[in-house]
Amino acid sequence: MRSPSRGPDTPDDELLAAHVDGDPDAFAELIGRHRDRLWAVAVRTIGDREEAADALQEALLSAHRAAARFRGDSAVTTWLHRIVVNACLDRIRRLQNHRTVPLSIPSDDDRPEREPAAPVIDHDTALVVRQAIDELPIEQRAALILVDVQGYSVAEAAAVLGVAEGTVKSRCARGRAKLAITLGHLRPGRSRRDNAPVTEKSSDPAHAGNPADAGNVSSEGAPSPGRNALRVKAEEQ
Numbered sequence: 001m002r003s004p005s006r007g008p009d010t011p012d013d014e015l016l017a018a019h020v021d022g023d024p025d026a027f028a029e030l031i032g033r034h035r036d037r038l039w040a041v042a043v044r045t046i047g048d049r050e051e052a053a054d055a056l057q058e059a060l061l062s063a064h065r066a067a068a069r070f071r072g073d074s075a076v077t078t079w080l081h082r083i084v085v086n087a088c089l090d091r092i093r094r095l096q097n098h099r100t101v102p103l104s105i106p107s108d109d110d111r112p113e114r115e116p117a118a119p120v121i122d123h124d125t126a127l128v129v130r131q132a133i134d135e136l137p138i139e140q141r142a143a144l145i146l147v148d149v150q151g152y153s154v155a156e157a158a159a160v161l162g163v164a165e166g167t168v169k170s171r172c173a174r175g176r177a178k179l180a181i182t183l184g185h186l187r188p189g190r191s192r193r194d195n196a197p198v199t200e201k202s203s204d205p206a207h208a209g210n211p212a213d214a215g216n217v218s219s220e221g222a223p224s225p226g227r228n229a230l231r232v233k234a235e236e237q
Contacts, residue, residue: 010029012030012033012075012076012077013070013072013076015027015029015030016030016070016076019064019067020067020068027064030076031063031080034080037150038056038059038060038080038081038084039052039056040150041081041084041085041088041146041150042055042056042059042084042087042088044145044149044150045085045088045092045141045142045145046088046091046092047133047134051091051095052088054091055084055087055090055091056084056087058087058091059080059083059084059086059087059088062083062087063079063083066083074159078159078160081160082159082160082161082162085142085146085160085161088142089138089142092138092141093138125186128183128186129183129186132178132179132182133145133179136175136178136179137175139161139171140171140172140174140175140178141175142161142171143157143161143168144171144172144175144176144179146160146161146168147168147172148172148176154168154169154172
């Protein structure tokens with residue numbers, strides 16, 4: 001039965017508890033609050049809207065069934081995001097066993113209209129960026145999506161992924177370094193030849209260049225592609 005005292009300001013944990021107690025509407029209310037962001041995490045992690053929709057559905061079913069096991073040691077939103085991310089990573093692993101090409105990016109029709117002042121990136125560039133992210137190890141991809149695309153703090157991403165903050169930092173740094181090598185030719189004035197392996201003399205980060213959107217130099221000595229580049233890509237989705 002629905003609680004007569006429940007309103008739009010009811011805390012998430014109370015909604016989840018009401019669901020566990022048998023309220024038929026509580027879970028739908030809870031998910032309605034967070035569906036957009038859960039969907040964004042799913043589609044940007046997998047890169048394919050159909051696969052993301054399936055992963056999200058699996059995750060929500062899991063959350064519905066596992067609600068009674070929620071221990072309250074994290075926010076309900078963190079718990080939900082962890083389930084969604086895990087469902088996405090499981091699906092990616094299954095797909096990698098059956099596919100030889102990266103997952104596709106969403107079509108032009110699925111993308112939100114851009115604000116006039118927003119950066120412009122063409123479809124081909126977005127595809128290259130999406131493919132580069134798809135080629136990252138799964139754990140690095142998940143960390144980068146949460147931190148650099150979704151804007152989570154390192155602490156929040158660590159809670160979602162169930163790992164230490166240092167692990168998130170390490171995965172992000174390694175992922176950015178790999179993207180810097182793969183996508184370096186997209187920076188103004190750069191070509192694929194410019195991205196050839198550097199000699200020992202030029203391995204000094206001071207020689208790597210620092211264009212406005214190149215981000216910081218990673219601990220591995222490669223320039224990071226920067227959060228702006230990843231977020232522009234995300235807007236294309």
